[in-house]
Amino acid sequence: MKPRLTTPAPHRRGFLAAAAGLLGAATLGGCDRLATTPWGRRALRAGEDANLFVQRLLLTPAALAQEFPDSAISPWFKPNGTIDPQDRDYRALAARRFEGWSLRVDGLVERPQGFSLADLRALPARTQTTRHDCVEGWSAIGRWTGVPLAELLTRAGLKPEARFIVFHCADTMEFAESDAPDSANPDMTVRPEGAENQASDSKAAGAEAPDADAPKGRPIRYYESIDLTDAYHPQTILAYDLNGQALPVSNGAPLRLRVERQLGYKQAKYVMRIEVRDTLAGIGDGGGGYWEDRGYEWYAGI
Amino acid sequence: MAAGTARATDDVVETVRRRWTFRHPLVIRLAHWINVICLVILLMSGLQIFNAHPALYWGDASTFDRPFVAITDDQTDDGTARGLVSVAGRSLDTTGWLGLSNLNGEPTGRAFPSWITLPAHQDLATGRRWHFLFAWAFVINGLIYLVYGIGSGQLRRRLVPQGDQWRGLGSAIREHLTLRFPEGQEAKRYNVLQKLTYLVVVAGLLPLMLLTGLAMSPGVNALVPLPDLFGGRQSARTVHFLVMNLLVLFVIVHVLLVLLSGLWNNLRGMLTGWYVIERRALPAVPGDDR
Numbered sequence: 001m002k003p004r005l006t007t008p009a010p011h012r013r014g015f016l017a018a019a020a021g022l023l024g025a026a027t028l029g030g031c032d033r034l035a036t037t038p039w040g041r042r043a044l045r046a047g048e049d050a051n052l053f054v055q056r057l058l059l060t061p062a063a064l065a066q067e068f069p070d071s072a073i074s075p076w077f078k079p080n081g082t083i084d085p086q087d088r089d090y091r092a093l094a095a096r097r098f099e100g101w102s103l104r105v106d107g108l109v110e111r112p113q114g115f116s117l118a119d120l121r122a123l124p125a126r127t128q129t130t131r132h133d134c135v136e137g138w139s140a141i142g143r144w145t146g147v148p149l150a151e152l153l154t155r156a157g158l159k160p161e162a163r164f165i166v167f168h169c170a171d172t173m174e175f176a177e178s179d180a181p182d183s184a185n186p187d188m189t190v191r192p193e194g195a196e197n198q199a200s201d202s203k204a205a206g207a208e209a210p211d212a213d214a215p216k217g218r219p220i221r222y223y224e225s226i227d228l229t230d231a232y233h234p235q236t237i238l239a240y241d242l243n244g245q246a247l248p249v250s251n252g253a254p255l256r257l258r259v260e261r262q263l264g265y266k267q268a269k270y271v272m273r274i275e276v277r278d279t280l281a282g283i284g285d286g287g288g289g290y291w292e293d294r295g296y297e298w299y300a301g302i
Numbered sequence: 303m304a305a306g307t308a309r310a311t312d313d314v315v316e317t318v319r320r321r322w323t324f325r326h327p328l329v330i331r332l333a334h335w336i337n338v339i340c341l342v343i344l345l346m347s348g349l350q351i352f353n354a355h356p357a358l359y360w361g362d363a364s365t366f367d368r369p370f371v372a373i374t375d376d377q378t379d380d381g382t383a384r385g386l387v388s389v390a391g392r393s394l395d396t397t398g399w400l401g402l403s404n405l406n407g408e409p410t411g412r413a414f415p416s417w418i419t420l421p422a423h424q425d426l427a428t429g430r431r432w433h434f435l436f437a438w439a440f441v442i443n444g445l446i447y448l449v450y451g452i453g454s455g456q457l458r459r460r461l462v463p464q465g466d467q468w469r470g471l472g473s474a475i476r477e478h479l480t481l482r483f484p485e486g487q488e489a490k491r492y493n494v495l496q497k498l499t500y501l502v503v504v505a506g507l508l509p510l511m512l513l514t515g516l517a518m519s520p521g522v523n524a525l526v527p528l529p530d531l532f533g534g535r536q537s538a539r540t541v542h543f544l545v546m547n548l549l550v551l552f553v554i555v556h557v558l559l560v561l562l563s564g565l566w567n568n569l570r571g572m573l574t575g576w577y578v579i580e581r582r583a584l585p586a587v588p589g590d591d592r
Contacts, residue, residue: 031343032421035428047434055521063524074363131362131535133520135426136355138364139535261524295427301521302434 052299056229059301065235065260068129073243074140077132079250082171082222085270090170098254103152103238107166107276110157117240117254123147126237134264135296144258146239150232152274158228161278164288165231167257169222170270173290176218224268225280225288225298226259235260238271263300265291318581323490325577330456333447334572340440341549343432346420348546349413350429356401356413358543362534370540373413375402383409441512460492461501467494483563489579503552507545514542 034040085091093101102114115123129143149165230236237258240247247253252269259266266289280286285293292298313324326334357369372388373396385401387394398404403415405423416422420432451457467474474494477483484493492500517528517538532538560568571577 031432032423035421035432044428044431044435047431047436047438050438051434051521055519055525058525059521065520065524066527066529068362072362076366078364078366131520133518133535134355135430137351137518137539138355138357138359138366139362141363261521263520291427295425295431297427297430302519 048297048299051297051302055299055301059261061229061233063261065128065130068131068141070129070143072141073129073143077140077142077242077251078134078138079248080134080136080264082173082269083250085171085249087170087172087219087221090270093170094249094253101254103255103271104273105152105156105276106273108159108162108278109153109276110159111155113156115152120147120238120240120255123151126234127241128235128237128258128260130235130258130260132264132267135291135300143243144237144239145241145244146237146255146258148234149236149238149257149274150234152238153231153276156276158276162228162276164225164227164277164280166225166275166277166280166283166288167223167268167271168273168275169224169268170272171222172219173222174220175216176220220284220290222268222270222290223284224257224266224290225277225283226257226262226266230259230261233259233261261301265289265296266300320581321579322576323579324575325490325571326575327450327454327456328575329446329450331572331575333443333450336439336443337447340436340443341553343420343436344440345546345550346418347429347432347436350419350421350424351426351433352543353413353419353424354426354429358540359536360533360540361536362529364536371543373401375411383411385411437512437515444508444512457504461497461504463494463497464491467497470494481562486579499552499555503549507549507552510545511542511549514538514545518542 035044098117100116102116103120104112104114106112124147125145126148127143127145129141132140132142134140153165226236235258238255239252239258240255242248242251247256252267252271255271256269257267257271277283280288280298284290287293288298289296315322356373357364357366358371359365359368360370369388370390373386374388375383375385377383383402384395384397385399385403387396387400396402399415401413402409402411404410405412405416410416412424419429421428448457451460471494478493478495483489513528514532516522517532518535523529523535529535529538532541567578
């Protein structure tokens, strides 16, 4: 048989391969820098968009988060994030067991109104034993009782422009440097107190606990948001009981959100006010939540 | 010899001392290298995510005081910090590697060291974004590979051992242990251990990574009770981690064997498609009277 070919230079190919390998390593080393460029950040967000698109495509309102028998309830429901808000007004409320407290529902609604704990308990209730999945990776199972968010929204009556439900909470996560009136959480009933610090579990998602000696600025309290799809899901409730007992302060008393098809940081604790909005712009940095404004996904279904 | 030209596998070109066989079609080569990138980023960002809560459990919920695996740091009686890995209650000192490692020159409590996590510093949010973006790339790439591989018959030819190979299983194991690799005609196909290993990875470990990954999603869980397949969400997370270890082990062995059985030939094969079998190892070729 006649040779049809001359031998190509394997060394050249080898060199190219090695060069490709080096380039790969350099790219990986540059990953961190890439992720800080605007383009890189936008590209990295494509995964969240795909997750939201596919899960919204497949998840109907009838798709319920898994519920568990009471025997599966965790002996200790790990409190995370803020576990003991130091805000003076919140402490006053907690001291009198939230007597006189009321949940405000306002924004793009026909009938803004307030609900006391007694009002909320008198409304139709839902009890669900579900698994709480923290973004860090751990899970805990608890039995929640509360009023479906849809009940409150129906009573308040959404305006046609309504698209998002924003939850304003009582717990200060950190103090912003400026005293600008543009606040993430402007209409809190609670005023900051100069000497107070907050018990934020900084391990929650890598947050720096504010330095007690630092000059205090405007408090940034926890805030979260969901859209109407999740707001009207039957398992989306505002829980006032955990495992048959009044919600403890560490788990978000007097009221916390449960959005069972999403991760733990969406389950806002210490909810003081529900605001119906047409956009998330103007709340914090516009990401839709305290952690969202610090890089976490707004859609936390994965 | 343009690599991009459409070629059937097993195209053979004879040269003076070598037989060139076209081994890897373009789709398989592309899928291979895209997979390399995906798995490296998934591994490093996955370890970043693990670092946010460096403990593993069995069941639906976490049993915080009794983890199956935990990577922690503590102080010994004389006040020295150390890193610890505990598995099922037994601890091992892993200072410098796991639990406690240097970050910018400072010993830092950290499950996996910064040189192997993405991002290098502790940043769960960005780690998750890397992980999910490249999980999508991994899935799409894997689907293209599977559709092409099954449709073209490549997957069966490449990965399913033929009858005679099953009979030679024993001797194949012996040859592998002594690092003797098939030559000549036999080198044209993957040997039986190679086929079985690739089959386990392609049909077992990689799909298992996807399933256990999806099982951790509360959204997916509302659609299908995937965690139940593995005994609960925390079990799925533990399996995800263990299978990751098996994949790392596979890659180490794979790269070692690539090195030992002819780095340049293997690398050329996966880059251009062409693989060389030395002629001295071939049976006499009819008509070749030189």
